[in-house]
Amino acid sequence: MVEGDRTSGAASRDRSARPAADDWGASAVTTAIVDRLQPGDHVCWAFHDDEERLRTTLRFVAGGITTGEKVLCLTEDPTPEALRAVLEARGVDVTAAVARGQVRFRDARGSSPDTGVFDPVSMLDDWRRELGRARAEGYASLRAITDMAWLARPVSVTGIRRLAWYEAQANRMFADGYATVVCLYDRRLFTAGDLRGIASAHPGTAFTPGDESWRPQLRILRTDDPLGLRLVGASDLSTREALTAVLAGAAEDLPGCGAPLTVDVTGLTFADAAAVHALVRTAQTASAGLRIVGASSLMAKLIHLAGGCDTRGMTVETTADGPSPSTAREHTV
Amino acid sequence: MSPTELTTDRDGGAAPFEHLGLLYRTAADYLTGTVPFVRTALSAGDPVLVAAPKANLDLVRSALGSDARRVGFADMTVAGRNPGRILPGVLLDFADSHPERRVSIIGEPVWPGRTDIEYPACVIHEALINTVFAGRDAAILCPYDAQRLSPRALADAHRTHPVMEHLGTRRPSDAYADPLDVAAGFNQPLPAPPPETATAAYRGQASLTDVRRFVTQQAEAAGLAADRTAELTVAVNELVSNTIEHTTGGGSVAAWSERDTFVCQVEDTGHLADPLIGRLRPAGGASRGRGLVFVNHLCDLVRIHTRPGRTAIRLHVLLSASGP
Structure with a gap:
C-alpha cells in the first residue's frame, strides 16, 4: 500500500516533467490539491521540478485573485519581476491585480536580501508585518506562496534545524486562520533527511501530489470563544514539530483572563504519544490550566497515561458517543 | 538519588x-x-x-x-x-x-x-x-x-x-x-510469523497513515473490538515512528491471528540497546521511550528480540478481553 502511493506519485512526476507551457491546468490533481487549502493552512510543498513549482504557484495565485484575497508571492530565483512576467505570460492577469494592490511579488529573503543571512526571528517579524498589512488593507484573508530555495545554499545541519524551528514557530501566527501559506521546497536542493524535519514543522506536507484525496494532515486553528485551539485531522511524527510549537507557545500567545485554555480535539482523528505529552505539558504551563473538549475515550486514556491525571488544572471532557474508535474516523475525514 | x-x-x-x-x-x-x-x-x-x-x-x-x-x-x-x-x-x-x-x-x-x-x-x-x-x-x-x-x-x-x-x-x-x-x-529470536502473513513495508513519516490504515483493516478483519483496534493502532504507530526517528532505514509491519490473540510485529534495522526502555514512567521533558510506555500499556503482551541491525517487536492483543 505504501508502495502503491509511491507509484502514483512517480507517475505524476513524469507527467509534470513534460513541458506544459500552453496548458498549465493539465494537472488536475495539483489543481485540486491547491484548491483544497484553507486559511490557517501552512503547507510544506516538496516539488520535483520547475514546472511543478510554476504550476502550483500559478494555480495558487490565480485562485487568490478570483476569491479576492490578498496574494503574496515570495521568490528569489526567478526574481520577483521574472516570476510575475511568467505568470502573466501563462494567462493570469497579474498586472491588473498588482496595480490594484491585491497581488505583490517580493524577494523571498525577507527585508534584508543583501546580506543573504537567514535570521529566523526577523523573518517571523516580517510575516507579522505582512499579516498586519493585509488586514489593514481590508482583505479578509491572505494567501502567500514562498520559495525556500535560497535557504538550501548555505546548507548545514544547524541551518536546517534553524529553518525547521522557524517553520514550526510560524504556525503560532498562522493558527489564527487568516493566512494560507505554501512553502515551496525544491527536492533537488533539500535532501530527504532535511525535508523530514522541515515537513514535520508544517501541519501539512505535499510530497506526492498524485493523490487526489490529499489534504493537510492536521489543521491547528485558534478559537476565540472559548479561547484556545481547535485541532482537526491526525497528529503524528509528520506534524509533530508544528503541533509542539503551537502548544508550547499557547500559554504566551493566548493569554486568557483567568479562564483555562480550551483545546477542542473533537476533530482530531489520531494523536500519538508525543502529541498527547505536548497537551499535558501545555496544561502545566498555562496559568489557568487547560481544558480538553471532545476527547474520544482512547484520547482520554492516553492523556491519563501521559500523566494528565496528575496535572493540576487539566480537565478532559469526553465525547458523549462512548468508546469512539478514533482511528476508524481517521479515514473518513 | x-x-x-x-x-x-x-x-x-x-x-x-x-x-x-x-x-x-x-x-x-x-x-x-x-x-x-x-x-x-x-x-x-x-x-x-x-x-x-x-x-x-x-x-x-x-x-x-x-x-x-x-x-x-x-x-x-x-x-x-x-x-x-x-x-x-x-x-x-x-x-x-x-x-x-x-x-x-x-x-x-x-x-x-x-x-x-x-x-x-x-x-x-x-x-x-x-x-x-x-x-x-x-x-x-x-x-x-x-x-x-x-x-x-x-x-x-x-x-x-x-x-x-x-x-x-x-x-x-x-x-x-x-x-x-x-x-x-530472554532476548531470543521470536518464532517466525505464520506463512502468508499480511505485511506492509514502510519508509518515512509520510507512510504512517498507511501503516495505521493497514493495522486497522487487519485488526477489524480479525474481529478485534473497535476500541482495542484503535489502541493497537496507536501502539504500532509509536513503534513505526521510532523506526523513522531513530534509524536510517524503513521497516515492515506484519499482522496475523494466533488462537485467541491478534498479533502485530514491527521489524526494523535498529537496535534497542536499553532494556529499561518502555518500563520507566515518562518524565516531563524526556521524549525517548515514552512511546514504548504507551505500547506496554495498550497491549496485552510485548515480545522483543533486538540486536545491532535488527529489532522485532511483537504486540499481542487478546481478541476476547476488554482494554487495560
Whole structure:
C-alpha cells in the first residue's frame, strides 16, 4: 500500500516533467490539491521540478485573485519581476491585480536580501508585518506562496534545524486562520533527511501530489470563544514539530483572563504519544490550566497515561458517543 | 538519588530496597508470608499496595480485616496482564505517588495461568525490578505458588530475587544473578510469523497513515473490538515512528491471528540497546521511550528480540478481553 502511493506519485512526476507551457491546468490533481487549502493552512510543498513549482504557484495565485484575497508571492530565483512576467505570460492577469494592490511579488529573503543571512526571528517579524498589512488593507484573508530555495545554499545541519524551528514557530501566527501559506521546497536542493524535519514543522506536507484525496494532515486553528485551539485531522511524527510549537507557545500567545485554555480535539482523528505529552505539558504551563473538549475515550486514556491525571488544572471532557474508535474516523475525514 | 543518600535518612544501615521472593504452597502459607509484611508497613505508617491475582487479593483483604481500608489493591491479571507495564503502571506509579515514603508492595506477576508465551516477559520484569528500584526506599514481596508453578519458574524466582522467604525464614538466594544478564538471556529470536502473513513495508513519516490504515483493516478483519483496534493502532504507530526517528532505514509491519490473540510485529534495522526502555514512567521533558510506555500499556503482551541491525517487536492483543 505504501508502495502503491509511491507509484502514483512517480507517475505524476513524469507527467509534470513534460513541458506544459500552453496548458498549465493539465494537472488536475495539483489543481485540486491547491484548491483544497484553507486559511490557517501552512503547507510544506516538496516539488520535483520547475514546472511543478510554476504550476502550483500559478494555480495558487490565480485562485487568490478570483476569491479576492490578498496574494503574496515570495521568490528569489526567478526574481520577483521574472516570476510575475511568467505568470502573466501563462494567462493570469497579474498586472491588473498588482496595480490594484491585491497581488505583490517580493524577494523571498525577507527585508534584508543583501546580506543573504537567514535570521529566523526577523523573518517571523516580517510575516507579522505582512499579516498586519493585509488586514489593514481590508482583505479578509491572505494567501502567500514562498520559495525556500535560497535557504538550501548555505546548507548545514544547524541551518536546517534553524529553518525547521522557524517553520514550526510560524504556525503560532498562522493558527489564527487568516493566512494560507505554501512553502515551496525544491527536492533537488533539500535532501530527504532535511525535508523530514522541515515537513514535520508544517501541519501539512505535499510530497506526492498524485493523490487526489490529499489534504493537510492536521489543521491547528485558534478559537476565540472559548479561547484556545481547535485541532482537526491526525497528529503524528509528520506534524509533530508544528503541533509542539503551537502548544508550547499557547500559554504566551493566548493569554486568557483567568479562564483555562480550551483545546477542542473533537476533530482530531489520531494523536500519538508525543502529541498527547505536548497537551499535558501545555496544561502545566498555562496559568489557568487547560481544558480538553471532545476527547474520544482512547484520547482520554492516553492523556491519563501521559500523566494528565496528575496535572493540576487539566480537565478532559469526553465525547458523549462512548468508546469512539478514533482511528476508524481517521479515514473518513 | 544515590543509595548513600537514602541510607542516611532511614535506620542508618540496611540497603533501602528489598526485593523478596516468597514461596507458598497453601493459602495459610500465603497469609503467613504476606500479612505480617503488610502489617509491619502499616504500623510504620508506610503506604502499602497488594497487586496479585484476584483470589489472592481477596485472601489478604479478608485476613487484614479493617486494616484493608488502608491498603491499595490491584488485580494483577488486569493491571499486569502485560508484564512489561507492571513497572511503569503499577510499581513505579505507586512509588511515585508517595515520594517521601518508603513503599511496601506485594507484587505477584507469575501465576499458574501464565502462558509459555507470556512467561519470559515475566522473568524479564522480575529481573529489571532490581535495576529500576535500586536505591529506592521500597520493599517488594513477590509470592510464587510453589505447589503449582513449574520447577523452572521457581528456579527463575531464585535468580531474580536477592532474598527468598519460605515458611517464615528469609535466606539470601545463591542463584541470584545480574538482572541485566537475566533479561538479556530472554532476548531470543521470536518464532517466525505464520506463512502468508499480511505485511506492509514502510519508509518515512509520510507512510504512517498507511501503516495505521493497514493495522486497522487487519485488526477489524480479525474481529478485534473497535476500541482495542484503535489502541493497537496507536501502539504500532509509536513503534513505526521510532523506526523513522531513530534509524536510517524503513521497516515492515506484519499482522496475523494466533488462537485467541491478534498479533502485530514491527521489524526494523535498529537496535534497542536499553532494556529499561518502555518500563520507566515518562518524565516531563524526556521524549525517548515514552512511546514504548504507551505500547506496554495498550497491549496485552510485548515480545522483543533486538540486536545491532535488527529489532522485532511483537504486540499481542487478546481478541476476547476488554482494554487495560
